[in-house]
Amino acid sequence: MEPLERYRPLIDDFEAFLDACERPLSSAVRVNTIKADVDRVRAAFDEAGVGYEQADWNERVLTLDTDSPGTTWPSMHGWIHGQEEVSSLPPVVLDPQPGERVWDAAAAPGSKTTQLAALMDDRGLVVANDNNLGRLSALRFNAERLGVTNVAVTNQDARNFSLKPFDGSRASEESGAFDAFDRALVDAPCTCEGTIRKNPDVLDEWSLDHVSSVAGVQKGILTRAIQATKPGGTIVYSTCTFAPEENEAVLDHVLDVEDCRVVEQDVPMDHAPGITEFEGESYDPSVANAARVYPHHNDTGGFFCATLEVGT
Amino acid sequence: MSDDGAGADDAGDAAASGGNDLRQNVGRRFARLPATDAEREVEGRATREEVLDWWETRFGIQPETFEDYTFWEKGAGKIWALAGEVVSPIEVEAIGMKFLRTRQEHWKPTTDAVQRFGRDASTNVIELDAAQARAFAAGEDLEPDWDGDWGYLIAAHEIAGGVEPIGVGLFTHGTLRSMVPKGRQRDL
Numbered sequence: 480m481e482p483l484e485r486y487r488p489l490i491d492d493f494e495a496f497l498d499a500c501e502r503p504l505s506s507a508v509r510v511n512t513i514k515a516d517v518d519r520v521r522a523a524f525d526e527a528g529v530g531y532e533q534a535d536w537n538e539r540v541l542t543l544d545t546d547s548p549g550t551t552w553p554s555m556h557g558w559i560h561g562q563e564e565v566s567s568l569p570p571v572v573l574d575p576q577p578g579e580r581v582w583d584a585a586a587a588p589g590s591k592t593t594q595l596a597a598l599m600d601d602r603g604l605v606v607a608n609d610n611n612l613g614r615l616s617a618l619r620f621n622a623e624r625l626g627v628t629n630v631a632v633t634n635q636d637a638r639n640f641s642l643k644p645f646d647g648s649r650a651s652e653e654s655g656a657f658d659a660f661d662r663a664l665v666d667a668p669c670t671c672e673g674t675i676r677k678n679p680d681v682l683d684e685w686s687l688d689h690v691s692s693v694a695g696v697q698k699g700i701l702t703r704a705i706q707a708t709k710p711g712g713t714i715v716y717s718t719c720t721f722a723p724e725e726n727e728a729v730l731d732h733v734l735d736v737e738d739c740r741v742v743e744q745d746v747p748m749d750h751a752p753g754i755t756e757f758e759g760e761s762y763d764p765s766v767a768n769a770a771r772v773y774p775h776h777n778d779t780g781g782f783f784c785a786t787l788e789v790g791t
Numbered sequence: 792m793s794d795d796g797a798g799a800d801d802a803g804d805a806a807a808s809g810g811n812d813l814r815q816n817v818g819r820r821f822a823r824l825p826a827t828d829a830e831r832e833v834e835g836r837a838t839r840e841e842v843l844d845w846w847e848t849r850f851g852i853q854p855e856t857f858e859d860y861t862f863w864e865k866g867a868g869k870i871w872a873l874a875g876e877v878v879s880p881i882e883v884e885a886i887g888m889k890f891l892r893t894r895q896e897h898w899k900p901t902t903d904a905v906q907r908f909g910r911d912a913s914t915n916v917i918e919l920d921a922a923q924a925r926a927f928a929a930g931e932d933l934e935p936d937w938d939g940d941w942g943y944l945i946a947a948h949e950i951a952g953g954v955e956p957i958g959v960g961l962f963t964h965g966t967l968r969s970m971v972p973k974g975r976q977r978d979l
Contacts, residue, residue, distance in 0.1 A: 549977065550979055557903075623888050626907035630887065631883050632884040632886070645881070646878045653878050656877075
């Protein structure tokens, strides 16, 4: 818990925050609407005598009264996917539409990729990218189990992502060719402080050096996402960490180097605004439009989520 | 036993001889299936027409089900279904869902394809009772009453007000072998 002390000045009810961080999380699943609707999944759990509670902000998120959702029929059928409640926030905020082309820059193991696909009614194209081939095989397994058919999987360094496989460099007239995305999700690799309720050891290896090096990668990926998205397009930047260096400072950086702005967003969970000052650093005032979801707000893990619009 | 799990993907690469000749089946890239025989340039490659016919003949799934889909081959005989289209050929790790194995006498659908599209099937669907369904999901072989065709069947069961496909079974000599890949098997 020690590293979290540095956030005391940022958080209104710091004791409630610490208490929440110490409580384990219950097991949440997301209903996969590509294969089943919410009512049918509820009916299947009723038949099986498995209790559940629906999240008040998202009817597709259920907290189950079992520790092994994987051994239920809805799981076997790919009707549900184990995914922490707060982790299903960024795709909802991105709000991708059927038929659009969406980039998931750091996609593995695919919880959000498959959620994006479901929000698009499995139409259009989600390009799910990750630099880790091993984790990509988990993504492919999850996508196929969940019946996703509108995904293309790539194995690139997101910071230098090339659209060439999609003929982006030539932008040819060939049908299906494209050279920019309508939307992008940058759910960035991070120090994962917000997952402490799931992984109590996550802070054991914490260091400011690690924060700085991860922040460099985050800036690179978000910069590339802005470049690869159409003018006027939308990008959601999210992490599961509290460190301002990995959150507001990353936004502040891309505001300097790319034509974009941090816009207001509709966040259907309790949250605090982005912060504009930390340890002597100050950030662009617009980063206050970002959302900091703390564990004590909704009894979930912690998350950071911001929406950017690419300049026209 | 099952060839539709991850990892078996690139087994067909040996069949490819490299180069960029579009008339060859190259293992590392996906190439779109030709619409019909007349447009076929790669020997042995299934056509879109054949794929649609196969689903309709084998399972009664109407071609309209796949209207918005494009079909792709990567490796020897593995067919993928993508909702929508991308340029062809394309070198990526995966597109859409692996859904059919061709270039063999009896074409074989994947578990994931049967779960995704099998609800629309009207023939060669074997409905299992609760105990059989659990055994099938765990990868066990069954000896069900079945007077229908031999070969690949869709195994399904009743759940939450409807019949839902579980996976692919191979029926021969009175035995239904569960083709559910290891990674998808469950103890329910």
